[in-house]
Amino acid sequence: MxxxxxxxxxxxxxxxxxxASCGSTQNMVTTPAENIDKMPMKVGKIAENDLKRWSHLDLGKDTIPGMSVDKAYTQLLKGKKGTKVIVGVVDSGIDIDHEDLKPAIWTNPKEIAGNGKDDDNNGYIDDIHGWNFLGDAEHExxxxxxxxxxxxxxxxxxxxxxxxxxxxxxxxxxxxxxxxxxxxxxxxxxxxxxxxxxxxxxxxxxxxxxxxxxxxxxxxxxxxxxxxxxxxxxxxxxxxxxxxxxxxxxxxxxxxGRKVVGDNPDNLNDKKYGNNNVIGPEKKGAKHGTHVAGIIAQTRNNNKGGDGVASNNVYIMAVRAVPDGDEYDKDIALGIRYAVDNGAKVINGSFGKYYSVHRDWVHDAIKYAASKDVLVIFAAGNESYDLDTMNKYPTDSYDGQPEISNNVLIIGATAPSYGSEMVAGFSNYGKNSVDIFAPGEKIYATTPSNTYQYLQGTSMASPNVAGVAALIRSYYPSLTAAQVKQIIMESGTTLTQKITVGEAKEVKPFNEVSKSGKIVNAYNALLMAGKMAKK
Incomplete structure (x- = not known):
């Protein structure tokens, strides 16, 4: 922060x-990875207009290690129309009235607002824009x-x-x-x-x-x-x-903190709790979730705040399950299942902890999402830990065991300047435990009551990737969640730069701090998606 x-x-x-359909004349990377270290990189302070949207810029053109989102829009997506993708944001609550998010907020088409009935028989009364599994609870x-x-x-x-x-x-x-x-x-x-x-x-x-x-x-x-x-x-x-x-x-x-909710958090079958106020009891408590949602869906090119990675292609489903404190495994498990059952094709989870009493409930929810072809994206965490030596919950693999499913991405965070400190100092990492890195430091996006702010964390890196995943699923809906995961990991840009990680500032090659050894690249991902969809 x-x-x-x-x-x-x-x-x-x-x-x-x-x-977008991709012709054979288009290359995966405009600047070959082996030449990037020889390029004249920008030094000093980044201009404010660039900083506000650095995650959308292009390393090869702008010499800033963004995700090449602008390049994807101008060269691949211009004039093309995708289908709307529902992205479930499991978080602290979302200010659904924010001027820059309103056009992208999901509305349950099967529910009649305000009639006090469960019109769609999904177990949640008047869940118009999602569900609040915390009720009036704020702290934990x-x-x-x-x-x-x-x-x-x-x-x-x-x-x-x-x-x-x-x-x-x-x-x-x-x-x-x-x-x-x-x-x-x-x-x-x-x-x-x-x-x-x-x-x-x-x-x-x-x-x-x-x-x-x-x-x-x-x-x-x-x-x-x-x-x-x-x-x-x-x-x-x-x-x-x-x-x-x-x-x-x-x-x-x-x-x-749970008393006000009124349920038994150790009983997964005790499901009749919470309410439909997806903002939460205090609007300021929805700051984190509103920022996460904005990274994915704030309106592009409207001269307000930043730009969402996939704003014109998504609906944001608000799932409030993350309090000020550690989340309950029950809320996360039911929140994931709620998003899956109500049409989400991508779920973002910018939360995590290092103890988990009922991790199997969350595992089962992740596997359920996989069975319904839903991609789940989690933040790697902000404690500068090597996750190959420490478990962080939730994830898809613990203690070096095989992944529990093929629909999960774990995201580390990068900073806005190319070089030895490109991995954000707070970011967790892990050759076997983190899948890929994306922009997560100094990210400008929506905050409650029509405000905007820079925040940082792997919490911000994860929705950047969720936005890219949503773009792929929007323009290439035939691709499965597992294929989208594969595309994001394989199409990223590999860098040979040595970087520092952890509290001890250990020096490692960039390609040794995640499974892919890459940073996410939206342009490359959409190119690969087009080729894979044709096959």
Whole structure:
């Protein structure tokens, strides 16, 4: 997220915000991969207009490692009409009233709005735009906290969860001290100057012998030398929300976020819960899901916000199942099944955790999606882990075992500059556990109440790929989910650049941090799809 300035000033370990037919004359890659490292790459700051849509640019033309989406539209899709594809977005909720998403929001054609009946007999009353499996719940524990609350069963999982809780709680309390100190300093400076929106020059001019105020003056001078007061106010509020969210909700053994839902989360057959408010009880809580949906479907070329990868070709089905905290396996399993049963051909899941009590429920849902020819795309995670050495849930393969199905893609995140730091510093990776990489750092898209924002995470990389998958399924509907997965992995651009990954900044060849060794390329994917569809 956006804590760069504050983290550089008061860094503590553990602060991590999670958050066309193709002729034979067309070539797969305009710039051969072996020549890319010899190209004059853009250096320095990317122009704002480019940064807002860098994931759509082309490495060979723009020297920015995007997905060649613009090139696909201008050279392959111009004048062609695809079929509408439903994309299920399993997330925190979506602001379906957003000006840039409204044209792409799915409406259930079999349901009559507002009559209080289950017209289509799918088990969900008035599910006009999707379903909210969290009801009025907003905050939640981490999964390992829920494990601790069930009591010591003598297992290694319990011991690991207990140790992790103690470590995370200690770091959260340190974070609370730091955020409280920063907020106290901001208030002291504002009170002294008698204005909240002060400047760096204002702070420099403060004359005082008060040692506390002098300390606060030094702190705020350092911060405002790197960012504006307006940006600081926004970042410190997010910092506070994160730290207090950890203490009050995520790590709090006394907090029960599920009580308001009213179901038994350990009973998969207890299905009559939730509601049809896919935004959620608080619109700001839908920020993550709204951003994810925008990456796929925000309107192209309307001079608002960014551009969706597949905006004219998709309907977004909202499935609210990801709270502020760790998701429940039950909600994810039922959410995937809901999307499949109601027509989704692509499902995006920008969430994940490192403990899973009922992972088999999610596995079965993934296999169900495979049986119905639905492609499921998951974010790899944002902890800089090598997933070949650590399980992250959900995925399609654990502990080096064979994949449970052939319809899942696991996506790592790249940054907007080609070079050694092209893999985003937060991104998980894995030669056997991550399928491919896509743009995930500094992604500009929709946020609630007709706003737009840069966010970052593998959460942003995954919907970029979901958009490409939707384009393929729109223009080549005869191709199966397994074929679309194959196309995305095989048609990507292979790079020989050495990059750094993980917290230790280990140096590896780019093609050693995922199965494919590639970055997603929409142009290449549509070329390959056209050839495969002809066969």
């Amino acid at each position: 956006t804590m760069t300035i504050l983290k550089s000033y008061y860094l503590f370990a553990g602060l991590a915000l999670a958050l 524990n981490m999964e390992y906290v829920r494990i601790l609350k069930k009591g010591d069963d003598g297992s290694e999982t319990y011991r690991r969860a207990k140790a992790e809780h103690e470590k995370d709680m200690q770091e959260a309390m340190q974070g609370k001290q730091q955020v409280d100190f920063i907020l106290a300093g901001d208030k002291a400076i504002a009170d002294h100057l008698k204005k909240k929106n002060y400047t760096l020059d204002d702070v420099k001019k403060i004359e005082t012998t008060d040692p506390a105020l002098m300390q606060y003056k030094g702190m705020m001078m350092q911060i405002l030398a790197q960012t504006s007061k307006e940006e600081f106010d926004k970042e410190i509020e997010e910092f506070k929300d994160y730290v207090y969210g950890q203490i009050n909700y995520h790590l709090n053994l006394q907090f029960d």
